[in-house]
Amino acid sequence: MTDPRSLDPLEARLRDRLQARQPELVRQLEELVAIPSGQGHVPGLDLMRERLVTRLEALGATTELRPGAPRPDWLLGGVQADPPPTAVCSRPLEGGGPRILIAGHIDTVHDPEDTFIALTHEADGISRGPGAADMKGGLLVALAALEALDAEGVECHWTYLINSDEETGTFCSERHLQDAAAEHDLGLVIEPALPDGSLVVERMGSGQFMIEVEGRSAHVGREFERGISAVKTLAEVMGRVLDLADPGNGRIVNIGPLQGGGATNAVPDHAACWGNLRFADPEAQAALAAAIEAIETDYATDASGRPLPADHLPRVTIHRTFNRPAKPQTEDVTAIAMAARSVAEALGGEMPFGRTGGVCDANVLQSAGLPCVDTLGIRGGNLHRRDEYVEIESLWERAALFAILMKRISCGETDLVP
Numbered sequence: 001m002t003d004p005r006s007l008d009p010l011e012a013r014l015r016d017r018l019q020a021r022q023p024e025l026v027r028q029l030e031e032l033v034a035i036p037s038g039q040g041h042v043p044g045l046d047l048m049r050e051r052l053v054t055r056l057e058a059l060g061a062t063t064e065l066r067p068g069a070p071r072p073d074w075l076l077g078g079v080q081a082d083p084p085p086t087a088v089c090s091r092p093l094e095g096g097g098p099r100i101l102i103a104g105h106i107d108t109v110h111d112p113e114d115t116f117i118a119l120t121h122e123a124d125g126i127s128r129g130p131g132a133a134d135m136k137g138g139l140l141v142a143l144a145a146l147e148a149l150d151a152e153g154v155e156c157h158w159t160y161l162i163n164s165d166e167e168t169g170t171f172c173s174e175r176h177l178q179d180a181a182a183e184h185d186l187g188l189v190i191e192p193a194l195p196d197g198s199l200v201v202e203r204m205g206s207g208q209f210m211i212e213v214e215g216r217s218a219h220v221g222r223e224f225e226r227g228i229s230a231v232k233t234l235a236e237v238m239g240r241v242l243d244l245a246d247p248g249n250g251r252i253v254n255i256g257p258l259q260g261g262g263a264t265n266a267v268p269d270h271a272a273c274w275g276n277l278r279f280a281d282p283e284a285q286a287a288l289a290a291a292i293e294a295i296e297t298d299y300a301t302d303a304s305g306r307p308l309p310a311d312h313l314p315r316v317t318i319h320r321t322f323n324r325p326a327k328p329q330t331e332d333v334t335a336i337a338m339a340a341r342s343v344a345e346a347l348g349g350e351m352p353f354g355r356t357g358g359v360c361d362a363n364v365l366q367s368a369g370l371p372c373v374d375t376l377g378i379r380g381g382n383l384h385r386r387d388e389y390v391e392i393e394s395l396w397e398r399a400a401l402f403a404i405l406m407k408r409i410s411c412g413e414t415d416l417v418p
């Protein structure tokens with residue numbers, strides 16, 4: 001093993017090569033940011049994917065375009081008309097080596113029709129643009145790193161997976177992430193680093209739910225007693241679900257938006273709400289799942305626990321999915337994180353470790369068995385806002401970090417046991 005505190009000559013060449021490319025990388029980031037790929041904008045997503053795939057194929061990758069699955073129709077926002085495909089670009093290595101999965105999303109949260117459409121540079125090294133940090137900067141960091149490794153003849157076994165629906169929950173591409181997880185030894189996900197360069201080593205999990213109540217409509221003045229208010233039952237159920245929150249023990253419950261009723265003089269026969277659950281670990285997930293199931297069962301059974309007829313009102317349905325399980329800091333995660341920290345230090349920087357309640361595709365990958373670290377992208381902040389920014393110098397710096405980390409993993413110079 002090399003001295004973790006210094007760069008060997010090959011690593012120094014990787015760094016110098018990427019530093020020299022910085023002006024070109026800035027231009028490329030401007031081009032990527034100018035492609036509107038937010039909110040399911042298909043032409044932008046297609047163009048983004050094509051730009052990346054072309055460069056990966058130039059490195060010898062072969063591409064498979066896997067069709068997207070439809071989202072559950074009860075999710076807020078409804079079904080996506082055209083579930084976007086996932087591009088899986090692989091360059092396997094003859095003779096083995098750890099199989100590295102790089103995962104990035106090309107969608108952003110930004111409105112393609114907005115006036116926040118270009119990367120603009122400020123005097124203090126800050127550049128602002130939609131998706132610049134989350135995660136076009138990261139996509140470019142990994143791409144530039146692979147190009148530098150190729151130019152230096154470093155043999156790495158990699159797959160670069162590009163999905164288009166991370167910001168809307170990864171429902172269309174989840175299956176492809178799980179399949180890829182099974183075929184690799186570790187994952188490097190290029191979400192933006194925290195502003196101080198911190199690497200996230202632990203994430204909560206997240207689930208979505210919808211509570212739907214059917215009641216019976218009636219005129220409020222003429223036949224109020226015939227009515228069964230869906231809003232009243234929804235309020236009861238919401239109260240019980242919200243009471244499941246216990247943030248100190250890693251259980252978070254949020255509800256909103258709500259829907260119910262059409263006129264104040266009619267008993268509402270339909271009401272619904274959507275909500276989000278967060279949980280620190282599989283135990284908290286299981287506890288929330290069981291409690292929600294028990295609430296739903298309460299409304300489907302009589303006082304002695306016998307099932308009520310199917311047409312009984314009010315009828316309560318709780319749709320739910322726990323599609324982003326918690327991502328704990330396992331031993332393997334620690335090993336990758338320590339390897340990344342060692343590279344950051346060799347490059348003259350620092351890499352503190354952090355934790356967050358936010359979720360990303362690394363939650364999906366790691367729950368499918370692939371140890372991952374996930375904030376290896378560019379340094380930036382104000383994500384999902386109209387003043388999203390990147391530290392532009394971190395483009396080449398993070399690319400150097402990524403390239404040297406891949407080199408050390410591929411050459412067996414880390415404590416990772418694939």
Ligand SMILES: [Zn+2]
Nearest residue numbers: 134135166191
């Ligand atoms: Zn992201």
